[in-house]
Amino acid sequence: VEGVEGFFSAKDVPGHDIVPGTVPGSNQMGSVMHDEEVFALDEVKCVGQVIGVVVADTEQHARMGAQRVKVEYEDLPSIISCEDAIKANSYFEGWGHRLDYGDVEACFASGECDHVVEGTARIGGQEHFYLEPHCSIVIPQENDEICIYASTQAPHHHMETVAEVLGIPSHKVVCHVKRIGGGFGGKESRSVFTNAAIAVAAYQTRRPVRLALDRAEDMQMTGHRHAFLIKYKVGFTREGKILAMDVNLYNNAGCSLDLSAAVMDRALMHCENSYRIPNVRAVGHVCRTNIASNTAFRGFGGPQGLLGAEMWMDHVAGVLKRPTEQIRELNMFHENEETHFGQVLDACQVRSCWDSVITQAQVAERQKAIQEFNKENRWRKRGLAVLPTMFGISFTTKFLNQAGALVHIYTDGSVLVTHGGVEMGQGLHTKVAMVAAQDLGCSLASVHIAETATDKVPNSSPTAASASSDLYGSATADACRQLNERLAPFRETMPGASFAELAKAAYLQRVDLSAHGFYITPDITGFGGVRPFNYFTYGACCAEVELDALNGNFDARRVDIVMDVGASLNPAIDIGQIEGGFMQGMGWSCLEELVWGDEGHPWVRRGHLQTKGPGTYKIPTAKDIPLDMRVTLLRDSPNIRLPMVHSSKAIGEPPLFLGATCFFAIKNAISAAREDAGLPGWFPLDSPATPERVRMACADDLTVPFAPVQWLPHISC
């Protein structure tokens, strides 16, 4: 093809023929375990796995060239879903952890449980759908120096991987990130493999190489939020007190481990939501399948664990024939109670959020109005639900909870801050600049953050786990503290001087106006200890929906959210995270469905993703938002117990799960429709509650001829 300059594959990785892992070069890579290849050598394990790369003068020519590369395969049996994996006993052995608390068996045997419910909850995956697809540029420079620009949440990981793959030391590789067009976890670990592939091409051609995935490639090959299959057995009293929970969680990890074990760990720790349960057994199974490796996505397993909890909670209330809100409230944590992983809750705000949202949303009055409405409308039904949430803040891998920042003051009084976190729209740079301005006592306008780069702040963790304003804000505060100490003599002798005058004076006295700050999260244990989390961010949400029972469409009529963010660093940004997170969670649980070529979708080519673009994969639009949305930051709740930056709390991930309040509001509305159809009582509903699932669950004379009442539409899980 015209313009094509080369094709590179496994044999072109420097040192490919030497034992893997030894310098120079390696075709092996991975986030936690090096179980991935830059280029497939003799076996492919998923559709979309990189085999080679074509480079050309234009993207058009490169793509034409890539289409012309002929690959011959010999098919092997494939495993696509969690259920396939369970059947084939295909797991990442040793990576699925378990949590035991109290004695589940003894409790079930004791006869204290008046009821025991068992069931299976299926929760589909979710595509990140950051608006900017993966993109990277690799520029080889003199003496094997490599300059990378990448759309990633983890520049350090890019640097490290490219250095390993090419067999050069890390100090010769620099990864720069100015900003990324959304990440949501999708650019935490899954941006690196495409970058590594073009690094080989750049290294071999000695020319800069740029790669941008198109949307379909991005969706097929860069992984999603894990689909979960959850089997639960829950024992409770006739009053509704939960006594024992025995759950098995299966997540669809895909073809490599990536971050799937840590995702499962977080799911295990969130699978009781905000409820005190004396006896718990939670077992994680990390399923090895032949789809693209699934990865981090805002919440990182937390939302799936939380949703599983609320699914059995809904089942419990259904058996007791009582409003689920009552059962939730009855079991909700109090101050100083202990979670099933042994962490004692202090400054527990879940009940404050819950009580506030119930008052703010006038739940009692509206429940009455909803009952009236439902009586007067056979084919339109309203439903309301209230959910609490708590979300543990810290990387559960302990060593990741460290952060660096570099603060320079120039002689004109302008300040350049560089820290290890990536700006992906969440406003991290804005918040960190505010911390610097506040602590240095200069104006916000004089603080600038230009980029994130591995040569400015080394060894930084991925920008993830909601904790970046805690981590980098604190690291920046540490640097500012050092600078303030150095400036103090000048402040004393120059009262009323501007910041620029102070800086100039200090410079002339040969004072170092640059400081490196560092921070580690104190007193945490990582997963497996009794203090995996530094603290929890709490919240509660009330949602009311109106359902069209004849087609399964819904409108969120009103949503109230109360969120505990401590003393907000920037309420506009925090509210933006809450609203955006809520909508993403609503999309996850009510709208967005990934359709894979699996047993249940025989019309899709096996192992291929059917929903590879906005035409088939539907994220919420401006017309899907609540008609009335009220967000309140819980007042008077500074995070005082903890030395967090300016008493604030992390907010990126915690609100996402609250979007699932709409799922349960929809379910309640379906219940009303089923009662009219003569079908009272609890029924299962898989997530997401798409029009198909909702309409079929309404189970009336118009659906029953085509599917039995118990029938559940298939979900790729």
Add this chain to the structure above:
Amino acid sequence: MATSSTPICYINGKRKVLPPGRAETTLLQYLREIGLTGTKLGCGEGGCGACTVMLSNIENGQLQHRSVNACLCPLYSIDGMHVVTVEGIGNSRDGLHPVQERLANSHGSQCGFCTPGFVMSMYSLLRSKAGAPSEQEIQENLAGNLCRCTGYRPILDAFRVFAEVPAGAYTEESIAAHSQWKAGGNNAVGPTQPTGCPADSSGTIKLNPSKAICPSTGRPCDCGAASQSDSPTSTSGSSDDMSLKPANSHANGHAPAQTGGHASMDESCTSKACGGHSNGEAGGAAGGKKFASGGLTNGLGMDVLSDSGVKKAEGAAAVGKAQPKQQRWTSATEPIFPAELRKRVAPILHLPGPYATWHRPLTLNGLLTLREQYPEGKIVVGNTEIGIEMKYGRKTYPIFIAATHIPELNHMEVDADGLTVGAAVTLTRLMRTLKQLVADMPKHQTRTFQAMGEQMKYFAGNQIRNTASVGGNICNASPISDLNPIYMSTGSVFTVQGEGTGVRKIAAKDFFVSYRKVDMQPHEVLLNVHIPFTKQHDFVREYKQAHRRDDDIAIANAGMRVRMEMATDGEWKVAEAEMALGGVAPKTIMAPLTMDLLQGRVWNKETLHAGIASLAQDVYINSQSPGGMVEFRRAMAASFFFRFFMHVAFELDAFKPGSCNLFPKNYRSGAIAHPHKPLSTGMQYFSKVPGDRVIGQPYRHAAAHVQVTGEAHYTDDIPLPGNALRAALVYSDRPHAKLLSIDASSALEVRKDPLS
């Protein structure tokens, strides 16, 4: 007529000769190549709106402005047009456009990648309308733009100020009434009745002239800035000479009063030009008080509120730290339509290239000749289907024939029997015409148009409707086309013509032969579609069920029409019945068993049950069929029929009370497919911190001002060194397999021919 091989256009006011040999190139690729990287590639299939730009051209002597997806727009289709991109309307150095500034200040840009698209959608809406749009129009206009960060509320808040709002919408009473309605209230049959919400019963509100609308909040206040806002005397929509007007009148037409109000705020926001509304701290308190009396307390007794992103943003502006100083926006930045293009006579285009050739005939004969010459050539208007085929089907088409400039194909005409629509008419134009006809003609004649107009709101996004053609939708013969069922069930007729074989008329219901095959010869083209008027007691409905309500393709849909007549015994009987169903077969099908069954029957419960049963016979879907969801599709066909049945019964009963009293009152709302939906609103409550603190203030995103102008650099916006290569991945198409061999020789071999 002149034939040209040098297509020209203007981009942001600058003349460009388009490069040769690039018929397969999209406008987006070209824009990014020439350094206009503010326009983003988000999906390449017209589904996310990140590539939205505005196209302006002269159509029938009139200047038209419209938003389009640059990722689907063929480069050569912009010959003779003016392209305005996000860079063309404002920048951080010379000043932001009010649309950009609103979005930045309202926290409507987080990661910023979707932002230029939102800006250009809003901008295009303002320029394409003669007056200010309504809030409803603004919200509908944004369905083709996806944002994954904000949850949209702040974006809608940002743009709300550009709407023409009846002042009555924001009286204390109406706010209270609105909130009660939303809260459930007592009006149980709610969704169809916007009771107590004066804002919704448009036209009946007497505006209170003493209460002006504050440009910063969109609510009544007595700030001076508001004085311009009430009655914009706009001339801007269809004329382009905006830059010649003084800044103020320009701003009026363009963005009623907000420009003035806003600019003054940035310069002297703390000067209380807008009283309590513009100042974050005072505004918060004032807002809270007002809302408390309006019934919207949050139940927590918080003293500091912010009732909208608008207020928060300006709170931040008021504090005034770290917000880059914005220049006053002036009309000098507004790109005008170039005189050269106004005068230019469109040439015939014949633009050959290594991979594809672009033909643009100017006459029907020219089109027919090309059609005969190149039966494999693709006729394009908006390229919204072919562009996606090229992307997903990895298809390459060597010949494009643009049908955009054929007068006969752009013609619309009303005759005694109905409406004739040329095949190249865009969906937006058709919608506008239908709306006009529904307004002007007797109601019983326009039932089809009403049904179509209602449905087309849910047909793709605005950017697609602005370029996609009526004929393209028909000829693609998608089994889930949203319009084909209605043509088929309303007796519409398609006219086709071929060189040498003349004109043929084909009933719509006979036109679709099999999967994506229609009754047309390779040398024929579709000229127009004729949609008949309805008659007394005709009832027409189109139903669509998609995964997502807006901007989605159907899972199942249906066009249904009955003509009822009252028999001598006083019972309503079916005189004619036509039902077409989409999404249940490889093509849109009629439901012959049900149609036969209904013929002559009384509209009663027995007919309903028999109809549902027979429809189940009409709709058989193989469980392996593409798209799956067999049970759901069949249940939806039955549900559509049931809804239609109820609709007709309630209408008949309303026409003659008691004549068709089949269903209880609590079924009434079920007969309505699209109940009235109020606009989305939001409130945010947070605690105020002292003004001398930086921490805790609601500052906007530090890069908001460059994100809204497209100046913000993302990885793919970084200019590459001259010797840079572009990469494409070769990846597995098997879930699990041994790799036997990899052969790149054919990729490495230099050949110029297009792919087979």
